[in-house]
Amino acid sequence: MAAFDSASAMVVATARYLHHRGTPPLGSPAGRLLRPLAVAANRLPVRLRETIYRLASGAEARPAAHLAALDIEDVAAAIAGLYPQRRYPAVAVGSSSGALVHLCAALGMAWLPQTLLLPLRQRQVPPDDPMRAVHAFDATAQALLAHNPHFVLHHMHDPNQDRLTSQRMAYFRVKRTRLGPAYERFLTQRLDAGGVLLLAECTRRWPTTRVGERHVFQFGAVGGLQPSQYHEGDPRIAAYLRGYGIEQTRWEAPAPDGESPEAEWGFEPALRDHARAFARRHGYQVRRLIFDDPEDLSPLIADLYRWWYRRRGLPADRLLVESFMLVEPWWALRTGCVPYWSTFPVQPSADALTRYLQQSDAYDYLHLMLFSHGVESVGLASVDRWKAVLDHARVAGSFAGVDPDRYPRDLATFFRYQSALRAIPARHPIPEPLSLTELDRFFAQHGHRHPAVRFED
Structure with a gap:
């Protein structure tokens, strides 16, 4: 699981708060040791700073063989293990949002993310070539999903905001369709009898291209551009690309053939029915917190x-x-x-x-x-x-x-x-x-x- 990501950073911030601690730089106390290097790097010319950012942010990427054999339940167990071993009146499960972190702090509740970023090592796919990116890791995706049958894979490619990182790393985001053993164990051991399972459901969706069963490709991401601008073009894109010596007016991307929950923020509805059935069996209440956009909270x-x-x-x-x-x-x-x-x-x-x-x-x-x-x-x-x-x-x-x-x-x-x-x-x-x-x-x-x-x- 990538540390340089919304879900992991927000899990760490929530868990650290419940341990009565602040959040250290980059989610780790050891991160403070990098501050002098970052201050020194800030004095370098722009392109050198971009190189450092590209190398540092992409350093988490794992080899394809590692991800292909990954059991995501091991990652889920590590997430659950970050929280204090005590009872909670409520536990949130679902979409990421920084505002949700503060709701968890206010209510003293843990949060278990539905979506995780698995950083895949990428060296041969240029950021401005989404046509090449879409099928670059099909074999890895098939092996990962075969080992993890209760997940949907969203391969996200954004040459706008993730331009530097994507030169070293492909964004494999997985969304669970079942609570799974690690989350279920945490809930039965830590959620109060009759407690509340709060489903955090961001309804944000994005055009996607179907690659395989439980596997979609998303071009672009939430940020400064709308989905139509990624696919149809925008005058600002040409100027942006010229700044990197690329004479294109737009990106050529796979044609969308449907819509899916947005890769980073959207909620996969299949989890809802499974969570409700689990709650009924164990006597928990279920409440839904529904919001249209991650920032709406x-x-x-x-x-x-x-x-x-x-x-x-x-x-x-x-x-x-x-x-x-x-x-x-x-x-x-x-x-x-x-x-x-x-x-x-x-x-x-x-x-x-x-x-x-x-x-x-x-x-x-x-x-x-x-x-x-x-x-x-x-x-x-x-x-x-x-x-x-x-x-x-x-x-x-x-x-x-x-x-x-x-x-x-x-x-x-x-x-x-x-x-x-x-x-x-x-x-x-x-x-x-x-x-x-x-x-x-x-x-x-x-x-x-x-x-x-x-x-x-």
Whole structure:
């Protein structure tokens, strides 16, 4: 399982919080040792920084033979083993979302992801040749799925945002259609009798091309471009490619022949029926948390924290804006920050955050993280755009660990954002978790403000 990914980063952040700890750089305490190297690399020319990013982010990729023989239940058991060995009133299973991490922190519940990224070593497929990518690893995919019959494979290829990483790594994302032995064991051992199995269901879908049974190819991904722009073209794509010496006006990709749950964020519905049957056998309740887009949860969870802080008699005037895998539930609560998670530092995310700020009571302070993916991808929001967002603060808005002059190739941001959070002077005790009854009370009062999110039994 790739560490440099949404699901793994969010599992680590959730588990670390439940262990009463902050999240270290890159999800590992050893990551702090890389900070001096990242700071030094930041001084290098742009193309050298891109090379370092490409090599570092692709270093996790595994040989095809390794993935072909992988039992994904071993990975699931390792995920379950990250959490404290205690009882939980609720456990979430399903889609990734940084806002969901903060919901788990507020309720004191664990989260088990449906989707995992298995990083496959790739050296011979250029990022701008999706026609070559689609069948490059068919034999590996067939062997992986044969060993793991309760998974669907989404081979994702995005030459826009993942341009650097995809030169070293193919994105094999697998979605489980059954809870599986490791997750079932965790639930029976850790979920309270009569507790809640919360299914986190992101309904985001994407055009795909069928490659084989339980195997689809997705060209493009959630971010700065819409699916139609990946397949039909956009004037900005030609300019982007010219920056890399490529004289193309668009990408030639396999024609989609259907739609599937989006590879990284979408929920595979087959899991729902199996989870419900499992819950009936063991006397658990099932609730569904349904949202259209991974970022749709963010305004709701920000409002939940603001409501929670005010009930505790704390100020609720400080907003922490997180970005992709830069998620920190422990320090958000410790510093009294209202968390708002953005999917990526792209224009749609900047627009969504701006709408939230315009529709909410003003914040005195804004602290803004920006994930750096190494390239000026199409749809990336500029530094000036993010500065305009910070201007919504009544007292002060600031970047959190971001070097604006080196964004989006700011290699040190992965190590500086924790220091930026610790520099916030406020300190508050970590509270007792909210109950599910309190969550229901909040949603009954405020859910009308968030029509893209709904709870169902």
